[in-house]
Amino acid sequence: MAGDGSDQRALQYEQTLMYGRYTQELGVYAKEEAARLRESGQRRSVSERSRTLDLLEYDKGRCAKCRICTVRCQKFLISRVGEDWIFLILLGLLMALVSWVVDFCIAICLQAQKWMYGGLDSNVFLQYLAWVTYPVVLITFSAGFTQILAPQAVGSGIPEMKTILRGVVLKEYLTFKTFVAKVIGLTCALGSGMPLGKEGPFVHIASLCAALLSKFMSLFGGIYENESRNIEMLAAACAVGVGCCFAAPIGGVLFSIEVTSTFFAVRNYWRGFFAATFSAFIFRVLAVWNRDEETITALFKTRFRLDFPFDLQELPAFAVIGIASGFGGALFVYLNRLIVQFIRKQKAINRFLMKKRLLYPALVTLLVSTLTFPPGFGQFMAGKLTQKESLVTLLDNRTWAKQGIAEEFDYIGHSQAWKHPQVNVFVTLVLFIVMKFWMSALATTIPVPCGAFMPVFVIGAAFGRLVGESMAAWFPDGIHTDGTIYPIVPGGYAVVGAAALSGAVTHTVSTAVIVFELTGQISHILPVMIAVILANAVAQSLQPSLYDSIIRIKKLPYLPELGWGHHEKYNIRVEDIMVRDVRYITLNCCYRDLHNVLLTGHLKTLALVESAESMILLGSIERAQLQSLLSQQLGHTRRLEYIRERAAAEKKRLSVMSNPGSEDESQRVSQEVRFQISTEESSFSPTRPVPQKPLKPALKRSSVVERPTEIHTNPHDNSGIALKNLFCASPDTEGLEDDGDMEDDMTVREIVEWSEKQLDEQVNFNNCKIDPAPFQLVERTSLHKTHTIFSLLGLDHAYVTSIGRLIGVVSLKELRKAIEGSVTVKGVKVRPPLASFRDSGTSSSENEATELHKLWDRHKSMSLPREHTPSESDEKSQ
C-alpha cells in the first residue's frame, strides 16, 4: 500500500485477480450483516402477516372457509419448509442435477475434441492445430469469463470454505454471480481436457447452492437467517459437493470434514450423510435414466476377485507405495507453490502477463496440449486418453505386462493407448507419471475454476499401476505358495496408489473411503488404509496440505493445525505466549487517553477495564467504535454546534450587558452543561439506534449526521483507508466542505485549543457497543486447549485474566507463532523441518501492520497537535 506505489499496486491487483488475495476486515462486517438480516427479517414477517390478513379480508364474501383452509395449508407447508431435511433434499437434488449436467457437458466437449481430431487424420498439422486450439480457446474463455463475472470463482474453493467454516465471512464468495462463473468456468475448463479436477470447485458450488438456497428459502421461513444454522448447512453442503462429484456419500462427508473443519459437531453428521446420500443417489439415478448404466453402480467400477484380493506378503509393496506417495504429495504441493511464487516474483513476467491477462492460461494450455498431442510426444504417455479413460484403464483388473508367459495381453478398448510398439509399458507409465505430475501442478495455477484432486488421483493410480505391473513381472505366478495360483492384480495397486497420493496431497485419510466408493470394492481395505496413513505421515511432516498452502498463498485468515504428535505442544501454557502489554482503556478515561491508545497497537478490539489500578476487565470495544467516538468528539458537526453556541452566547452577552459581573462564570457553566447535553443528544446519535424507529436502516437517518455515519461505516471496508478518512475528517476537511448554515469562523489556533479542550473531557461510553463478555483464558490454560477454543469459537483474540484482572492478551498471531514452533517452553526457537516454506505467507501481514503504523504516525504529526506544541506542520495542514 505504501512504498513503491503503482508498481506494487498493479502487482497487487494482478494477484487479486489471479489468486483472489483477501484483505478485508471481517468480524465487523459479519456483525453488521447479521444485524441487517435480523432487521429485514422482522420487516418481512410483519408485511407477510398483513398480506395474509388482506387476503382474508378480500375473500370474506365468497368461499371464505376454503380460502382460510388454503392459507392454513400454505402456512403449514411454509412452516415445514423450515425443516432441515427439506432444505437438504433440495440441496442434494440441485447439486446432483448440476453435477450431472456439468459431467454431461464436459463429456460432449471432450467428444467434440476427439471428433475434430479424428476427422482431420489426413493432415497431422491440421490435427495438431485442432488438438491445441480447442483447449486453448476453452481455457481462455473460462479464464476470461470468470475474471469478468466473479474473480472469486477462480481455483478450488476448498480453502475459502475452510476459512468460512472457521467463522470468517467471505461474503463475495457466496453470491449468485460466483455460482454462475464457477459452474460455466468449470465446465469449460474441464471440457478442455487439461489435467484439472472438479472436486474442489464442487465443494464451492455446493456451498454456493446452499447459501443461495438459504436466501431463497428465507422468503418463506425465519430460521434461514440464523448464522450458526447457516454454518451447519454449509458444512453439510461441502459433503454434498464431494458426494455428488464422486457418487461417494460416505467419503464425501469424511473428506469434507477433514478438509474444512478443525472441530466437527457430531450433531451435524447426519446432515452431511443425508444430503450427500440423496445427492449421490440422484446423481447415479440420472445416469440410469440416461441409459448410461443398467443400475446404480460405482463410478469407476472394478472387478477384482473377491476370494483372494491380495497376499499378505504383498503388503511391503503397498507400504512402499504409501511412503513414496507421501514424498510425491509433498513434492506436488511444493511444486505448486513454487510455480505461483515464481510467477509472482518475476516482475517482468508479471507485468507482461498483467497486460495480457489471458496470456498465462493460454500459454500453459498450449504447452500442456502440445506435449500430449497423440501423434507427437503424447504417444508415449497415453496422450489421447481423457482423464476418465486413463483412470478406467489404470484400474483394470488385467495385467498389462506378462513377461514370463508367451501370449501377449491383447489391449482392447482404451487400454491399447498404453501400448507402444517400440516402448515398454513401464516406460509409458513412468513418462505418464512424470509429465502429468508437473503438468497438473502447473495447470492448477491457471486462474480458472479447477481442483487438483482428480489429476493427483490419476497420477497416484498410474504410480500404483507401475508398482503393480513391476510386482506382476517379478512374481508372474503370485507370491502365494500353497497350491492355488493367485496372480498379482496390478489394478489393486493402482487403487492403493490413487488413495495414497491424493491422501498425501490433501492430508486426508478419507481418500481411502472415496476410493472404495469410486471403485465399488472394499476388498483392498487394509492395503489402502496402510498406504494412506503412511503417505499422510510422510507428507504431513514435510509440507502443509494443498489447501493450507493455498490459504497461505491467498493470505486468508487461518489458524494452523496442531500436527502429528508434537508433544511439546502439551507443555506450553498461555502465559508463555501471551502479550503482557495489553492496550486498554479505563471506564473513566478522557478522550486524550482514547486517542493515545488508538495510535498504538493494532488489535481490532480494545479491552475496557474498570481502572488502571484494579485492572478489572469489563468488556471489549471495537476499535471502530472508539474511532467514531473520537471523531464525533472532534468532528465538524460538533464544532459547528460549538460555534453556534458561542455565537448565541455572544448575542446573549450583548443583550444582557446590564449585569456584566457574573458573565464569565455563567458562560463557562452553561457551556459545560450544554456540552454534556449535546453529547447526549446529537453527537452520539449515529451509534445509538433511533428508539422510535428501530427498523430503519442506517442510511435513512437525518442528513445532518450523515457524515459521521459514513466515517463510522467506512472502517469496515478497509481499515487503512478508514483511518485516513477518520483523521482527515477531524480537523482538516472544513476547508473543503462548508455546507453548514453557520460560517466556520474559527482560526487554526482556536480549533487547536478547542480540540485540546475536547480531548480532556471524559469519555461517555453510554452509546458505545461494548462486548460484555469477551473471551477469557487463564495463565495456566494449555496451548492445546487454547487452540481448541480458538478454532471452535472462531476467535480472533482472547484476554488472559486472573481473578477478574486483565493481565494479558493472546491473539491468533501469537497462537500461530506458538503452533508453528517459534515458541517452546524454554523459549528456544525450534523450527520444524522445511518450516521455511511454510510461513512464506506470514511475513507480509506484519508488513501491513507496520504500514498501518506509518499511516498513524503521519497523521499524528499532521493533524492532531500535542499539548503546548502547535507545530508548523499543523499550520500547514490547515
Added chain:
Amino acid sequence: MAGDGSDQRALQYEQTLMYGRYTQELGVYAKEEAARLRESGQRRSVSERSRTLDLLEYDKGRCAKCRICTVRCQKFLISRVGEDWIFLILLGLLMALVSWVVDFCIAICLQAQKWMYGGLDSNVFLQYLAWVTYPVVLITFSAGFTQILAPQAVGSGIPEMKTILRGVVLKEYLTFKTFVAKVIGLTCALGSGMPLGKEGPFVHIASLCAALLSKFMSLFGGIYENESRNIEMLAAACAVGVGCCFAAPIGGVLFSIEVTSTFFAVRNYWRGFFAATFSAFIFRVLAVWNRDEETITALFKTRFRLDFPFDLQELPAFAVIGIASGFGGALFVYLNRLIVQFIRKQKAINRFLMKKRLLYPALVTLLVSTLTFPPGFGQFMAGKLTQKESLVTLLDNRTWAKQGIAEEFDYIGHSQAWKHPQVNVFVTLVLFIVMKFWMSALATTIPVPCGAFMPVFVIGAAFGRLVGESMAAWFPDGIHTDGTIYPIVPGGYAVVGAAALSGAVTHTVSTAVIVFELTGQISHILPVMIAVILANAVAQSLQPSLYDSIIRIKKLPYLPELGWGHHEKYNIRVEDIMVRDVRYITLNCCYRDLHNVLLTGHLKTLALVESAESMILLGSIERAQLQSLLSQQLGHTRRLEYIRERAAAEKKRLSVMSNPGSEDESQRVSQEVRFQISTEESSFSPTRPVPQKPLKPALKRSSVVERPTEIHTNPHDNSGIALKNLFCASPDTEGLEDDGDMEDDMTVREIVEWSEKQLDEQVNFNNCKIDPAPFQLVERTSLHKTHTIFSLLGLDHAYVTSIGRLIGVVSLKELRKAIEGSVTVKGVKVRPPLASFRDSGTSSSENEATELHKLWDRHKSMSLPREHTPSESDEKSQ
C-alpha cells in the same frame, strides 16, 4: 438417603451393583487427581535424573564412554517412546491380541457346548440339562466374578466412555481390576452363547488398555500425564475397540466418534485411523497365522454379484426395511429400559434378587437357553446356531425360498438349521426375529460385561433376510425387464437390515460403514445408506439411543444432544433459560454471609463478585473451599487456640494487676490482633500449600491440623456426608474428642457467643483457591452456541455477565431442560413425543437436592444459632 432408610439403601446398593449407578462428585476429584499426577511427575523426573547420574558416577572407572553411549541411546529411545505413534501401535497390538484371544476362547467355549450337546444325543433330558446348565454356569460365574472384582465392568462401557470423554473423570472405570473383570467376564458371557455382543465392552477394554498403557509409559516420559492428551488417546482407543472387534478400522473410527463424542477434533482423526487400522490388521493377520484364513479378508465375507447388485426398483423395499428398523430400534431401546425399570420398581422382586444376587442372571439365562433348546422350541428359530453362524447364514447370497422353481434349494452346512420339515422358512425367520428381539433386550440387562450391538445386528440381518426372501418369492425372476434375468439377492437385504437396525438402536450412521467392512462388499452402498438414514430419522424422533438411555438409567452426568432439526432451538437465548437469582459472595463479606450463602443453593461453585452494588464478577470459588474456610473459622482447633489465648490473657491480667485501668481495652485489642495473626498462620495452613516443601503430599502435614484437613478432603467423596461432618465438627464434637492439651472449659453460651463473633469477621480469601476465569456467556448467546460451548469444554455451569456485571448463571440443568423441550421462547412448555420416557432419570437428582436441603435445615436448627435466639434445641445439642 433420607426417608425410608434401610430398604431404600438396600435397593440403592443393589442398583449400584446391577447397573453401576454413579453418585460421586467429579470436578473436585479431577482437579485433585491432576495435582497429584503433576506432583508425582516432578518427583519422578528428579529421581530419574539422579539415577542416571549415579550410573555415570559408578561406571567412571571402566568403559565410561560405552556406558554414556548406552545411557544416551536409552534416553533417545525413552524420548521417542513419548511419540504418539508408538503408543498407538502398542495399543493396537495389545487390543488385537486381546480381541483375538477372547474370540478364540469364546469359540472354544461354544465348541465345548456343542460337543456336550452332540455327545448326549441319546437322551433328550440329559441333552437339555447340558444345553441349559452350561450357559447358566458361565453367566453366573461371569456375573459373580465381575461383581466381586470390579462392578464397574458390568454392561457395555460405551455410556461411561461417553461421559469420560465429555470431561468427567470416572476413575474407577479405568483401573486394572476393571480390565481383568471385563475381559474374563466378557469371555465367559459370550462363551455361554447368550445373545450378547462384544463391541461395547471392547470399546471399554480398549480405553482401559489405553489408560493402563499411559500409566505404564509415564514411567518413561513426561507427556503421559497431560490430561488433554489422555482424552485424545481415549478417543483413539474407542476407535481401536470397535476396529479390532469387527476388523473394521474406518467404521470403528466413525462409530466411536458418533457414539462417544459431541465435538470431534479433526486433529485427532489420524490417531483413531492409525491405531484402528493397525489393530484390525494385526487381528486379521493372527487369523491368517492361525490358518483360519488364507489371506486377510473381511470377517463375514459375502459374495454378492458385482455387475448388478440390485435393481433401482428394489429401493422401496430397502426404504421399508429402513423405516421398520427405525421403529424396531426405538422399541428395542424402550423395551430394554422398561425391563430395567420394572425390575427396579418391583420391591418384592428386588429384595429377593438382592439376597441371591446371582439369581437374576441365572434365571434369565435359564429362560433364554430353554427356549433356544434345539429339539424343543429352538428348532423353529434356528436355535442351534451360534450368533456368528446365524449371521453367516443370513448373509448368504443364495435364496432360501424359491417357490416358482421346482428344484429345492439344498440347505448345506449351517443353513439347514433354518429349514424345518413342517414349517415354512418365513415362519422360522419371523419366530427368530420376535424371540431374539425380546431375548436380546432381556439379556443385555444381565449384570455381566456385554454389549447389545451384535445381537441387534443379527436381528436386523434376519429381518432384512425376511424382506429379501419375500421379495424373491414375489419376483422369482427379478424385477429387471431388459433381457438378462437378475434374480433378487436376499443376502443384500440382510446386509441392509443389519445396518439399519443397529443404526437405529445406536443412533449412528456409521453402521453402514461397519457393514461394508464386515462383509467386504460395498456394492449395496446406496440402499444401506438410505435405510440407515431412514432408520435413524425414525428412531431418533422416538427414543434416545441405547447408550443415552443407559446413561440416564445409570444417572451419569450427561448433556443431551441437539436433535434432528428442532429449529426452535435456534431462537432460544441464554437470557430465556438462565437463573437470575445467582448465589454470590462479595470480596468483603463476613463469615456470616458465607454461612448463609452455603445454606441455600446447591451449585458446586459460587460466584465471587467485587461488591453487591457493582456485581463485577471476579471469579468463582468451589463450595468445598468455602466450607473449609467456614469450618476453620468455627472449628475446634481455632476455639482451643482462643481458649489458650484467653487463659494467657487471664494469667497476664493476674500478673499485671497493678494497673487495672486499661485492662479491658488492651485485652480486646490484643485479642483481635491475635485473631488476625492466627488466621494468617495456623488456621489456614491446610488449604495453603507449605511454601518450603511444595511437593509434599497433603497427608504428611503436621498432625495438629490433621482434623481440618480431613474435613477439607471429605467433601470430595460425597457432599451430603461432608456437610454433616462439617457442621457436626463445628460445635458438637468436643464432647467426643478432647485430645488437646488444653481443657475445653467453655460453656455452651460462651461457644455460641464466640461463634457469633467469629461469624462477624471478614472473610480472608488469601489462601482460598479461586478460579480466576470462570466461563462467561452473554444474554444474547443462543442455546445452540451455549450447547456447543458446554459440550466442548465439558462445563458444568457458566456465568452470564453484562459488561463485567454478573446477571445470571446457566448450569447443565437449565441447559438440559431447554434442550429437552421444557422451555421455548414463549415460555410455553412443549414436550417432544414420548418425552416422558426420556427424563425418567432427572427427577431424583432434584430429590437429592431437597434431601440436602433438609440436612442443612436440620443442622441449622441444631448447631448454629441465629443472633439473639440461643434456642433450646441448641442447648440440647451441646
